[in-house]
Amino acid sequence: MTERTISPATSVVTFAVLVGLTVLTVGLSFLRMGAAGHLARGLAIGTAKASLVALVFMHLIRSPARVWIAAGLGLFWLGILVVLILTDYPTRSRAAF
Amino acid sequence: VFLATEVLLFGSIVSAFMATRVFYPEDFEQAAGRLNILIGGVNTIVLLASSLTMALAVHAAQKGERGTVLLFLGLALLFGAGFLGLKGYEYYADWRDGIVPKTARFDPRGVNPDRLIIYVMFYFILTGLHAVHLSIGIGIGTWLVVVTARGELPRAGATVTEVVGLYWHFIDVVWIFLLPVLYLSGHHVLADLHF
Numbered sequence: 292m293t294e295r296t297i298s299p300a301t302s303v304v305t306f307a308v309l310v311g312l313t314v315l316t317v318g319l320s321f322l323r324m325g326a327a328g329h330l331a332r333g334l335a336i337g338t339a340k341a342s343l344v345a346l347v348f349m350h351l352i353r354s355p356a357r358v359w360i361a362a363g364l365g366l367f368w369l370g371i372l373v374v375l376i377l378t379d380y381p382t383r384s385r386a387a388f
Numbered sequence: 389v390f391l392a393t394e395v396l397l398f399g400s401i402v403s404a405f406m407a408t409r410v411f412y413p414e415d416f417e418q419a420a421g422r423l424n425i426l427i428g429g430v431n432t433i434v435l436l437a438s439s440l441t442m443a444l445a446v447h448a449a450q451k452g453e454r455g456t457v458l459l460f461l462g463l464a465l466l467f468g469a470g471f472l473g474l475k476g477y478e479y480y481a482d483w484r485d486g487i488v489p490k491t492a493r494f495d496p497r498g499v500n501p502d503r504l505i506i507y508v509m510f511y512f513i514l515t516g517l518h519a520v521h522l523s524i525g526i527g528i529g530t531w532l533v534v535v536t537a538r539g540e541l542p543r544a545g546a547t548v549t550e551v552v553g554l555y556w557h558f559i560d561v562v563w564i565f566l567l568p569v570l571y572l573s574g575h576h577v578l579a580d581l582h583f
Binding site for chain 2 (some may be wrong): 293296297298299302303305306309312313314316317320321323324325326327330332334336337340341344345347348349350361364365366368369372373374376377379380381
């Protein structure tokens with residue numbers, strides 16, 4: 292179990308970076324960049340934040356390969372779900388309103 | 389495996405939201421711009437703080453320091469409850485400003501009110517489901533505090549604390565994605581910045 296330990300100092304630094312990214316992403320939402328730009332920028336920063344939480348707080352970075360495989364499979368299934376839904380829906384007729 | 393099913397639960401609703409957003413990008417952008425970004429942003433930091441203290445509790449549990457585990461677990465639960473409190477206030481503010489399903493009576497600025505209602509429905513379903521998960525996390529965390537204080541768990545509860553921590557961080561990750569998908573996908577103006 293000790294090999295999975297993340298030092299408290301690393302956790303605190305990670306938290307500081309996460310807060311910085313949150314302030315940045317909220318601040319950028321006040322700039323005019325169009326709906327797609329806002330979403331792309333927000334998701335990019337969100338992905339970076341989620342990766343930090345998974346790697347450090349969930350100590351993925353110190354985990355054995357099988358944990359990486361399990362986490363990767365979760366992302367893989369999510370990817371199938373999102374990609375298929377987003378390619379299917381736009382090809383269908385719009386709702387009545 | 390449990391967390392993977394949770395990923396698919398939230399993932400499917402967010403995907404449905406995104407698919408609907410493809411149909412009505414302008415309407416959804418307008419609606420997203422009306423959400424309370426100040427409370428949303430502050431709450432993000434509160435939840436991140438709870439994740440930090442949970443990570444510190446897991447670290448202390450691995451070292452067998454029971455007192456420190458209890459301290460950081462208590463702080464994590466406090467931040468979690470703080471998030472729910474702020475979220476509850478935000479719901480009240482949404483209701484006050486008309487950002488509720490059925491009516492969505494906030495200034496539509498020339499967009500279709502029916503589509504705003506769809507957006508608001510997604511907002512309440514996603515944030516509500518997240519709040520339910522966090523409430524469950526607080527419940528499990530409270531149980532963990534009790535059994536750790538009683539010394540009922542072996543090795544200062546290192547394994548159990550770690551599993552509870554993983555669930556807790558997962559809830560944090562869900563919120564990290566809800567923030568850009570719901571709040572940040574619209575243009576906000578400084579004049580709307582209020583509690």
